[in-house]
Amino acid sequence: MPKYAMVIDLQSCVGCGACSIACRNENNVSDGIYWSNKITETYGTFPNVRFHYMPTLCNHCSDAPCVRGCPTKAMHKLDNGITMHDPDKCIGCRYCMYNCPYEVIYFNWQDPHKFWRDTRAVIEGGTSSPEEMIQKVNSGKGTPYSNPARGKTLPENRPKGVVEKCTFCDHRINAGKIPYCVEACPADARIFGDLDKPDSQVSRLLGKFKPYRLKERLGTEPNVYYIRSYNPARYERTKGGI
């Protein structure tokens, strides 16, 4: 059985956010929900400031607290290491959100893509309403640009009252493809693969660079690894002073 993992090379990442946009399109992610997200940090005071950008997603932890706490096994592990969610079993208690130390699970507070249900024309007398448009293009479901492939392992659009999160694009993996955020990254900063294969690109990278994972001390065993960091700066060598 494969053990899927992702390596994110922070030296290559340019912080463009293409991964997040790609994820949104691929998985029909609704407004306000982020399967692919980021942590940004700023250090120092102008002009000595530094900006850090760190892409985040579900870490598909090997010992996932979200899975441990879920009462109905709606949140569960697949044999290939993916942490998967089954909305049909989800009671919407949000205990997984409370348990996940990485804040990557989102709740559908309302119907998805609500603005596509608006019956008012965008320009009165000039355009159709979002609702008319969606009726014509997608029989009233989701968005006009909905990706039907997502519907193979999850509802194409998740209903209100359940949680959702990144699935490592399990539907694409089933079809022999890599996650869409990896494919879309213009800087090849995301590398996906099987840790059980010693010669996979992810295994090789982890052997070559000192990797780290988020909140490792919690023992959740995340399967998203970070390597390197972007820093072209030089500094004048001195011993400091008092």
Added chain:
Amino acid sequence: MKAIKIQLWYGLLLLGILLGLLTAYRVLISTGFALYAKTDILVWTIPIAAYVFFSLTSTGLAFVSSIPVVFNANRYQPIEKRTAFLEISVLMAAFTCLLLHLGSPWNAIYFLFSPNFASPLWWLGMLYGLYFIVLLLSFWRMHTAKTSKALGIFTFIIAIATSTVLGWLFGLPDARPVFDANFLAMYFPLTGFASALAAVLLFSLAYHSFAKVPLSEGDKNLYNDISKLFGVVMAFTLIFFLWRTIVAGISASAVEFAGFRHMLGSGWYHLALWIGLVIPLLLIAMPAVRNATWGKVTSAALFLVGMFAGRLEMVLSGLVMPTGPKAEGQPPFVSYWPTIWEVFVFVFALAILLLVYTLGERNLKLAEVPE
């Protein structure tokens, strides 16, 4: 005149229930949880705090109602039946809050078909289900004028199990060390017991006042005893409350405790401390006040108000500090003020509690002493 007052009371409770049904329709069917002041950071708010408040009060009532059978303290028998019925009414209020907290409550059927034994929430769900059935059975036995020792002991054990499992539930995540499972497994049963004593005083004295049943010497002694016990348990609660403040709020420096440090400055915290603990404890400490009906009612009511604020403060303290990607664009701490719909959830639960209890008081002879 009396009939008008009763009708007015029922009318008020029905209004509360109608508001609750409207909330249930809007939250679960039409609009969704966007009606609550919840965000991706504050994922648990008033409905869960109210659930904790009611469910722990109910388990505390189970301790009180089992005193005669478990500890052979027969002088508590006159309140046994009322307390047992109160447990059921309060638990129904707790279930109401839970129902309006869950996004898809109908999927709860998977508690049976897809159980996760590693989840404290699964155990809690099953235990509360069992607890409710045992309570009904136990009350039915009392109503048929017999107390069952076995059921009494069983209720007592399940009450301990449910309140400690609730502590495990909050304390499970390593990511939120501000909730310490060991501490909560003691604090929850203790505060549940204190809330129950307050509720027993309030409801029993209300019965005497509304049904115009004068307090006999025996009643007076019993309620004075309960007030004394209430004072002692409240003092322990204050000690635990202050220890939590010192350990998790003042001396701990880890960033995960910052949410609680922030809550120390909140109105909810001070309501819990001053209105809910210090003032009622001072009142109860004075024998003249403790032995007077107004003293008992005031301290019990203040304690319950403070306890509710304390439950909310506790829930919020683990959530108010945004972390990870959800901290993007957020202030260091988010603030919380409930929406009217969240208030309606509480009103709904309270109306159900009071309606069920009133019907019981009027039809089920709760003042009766079972054999």
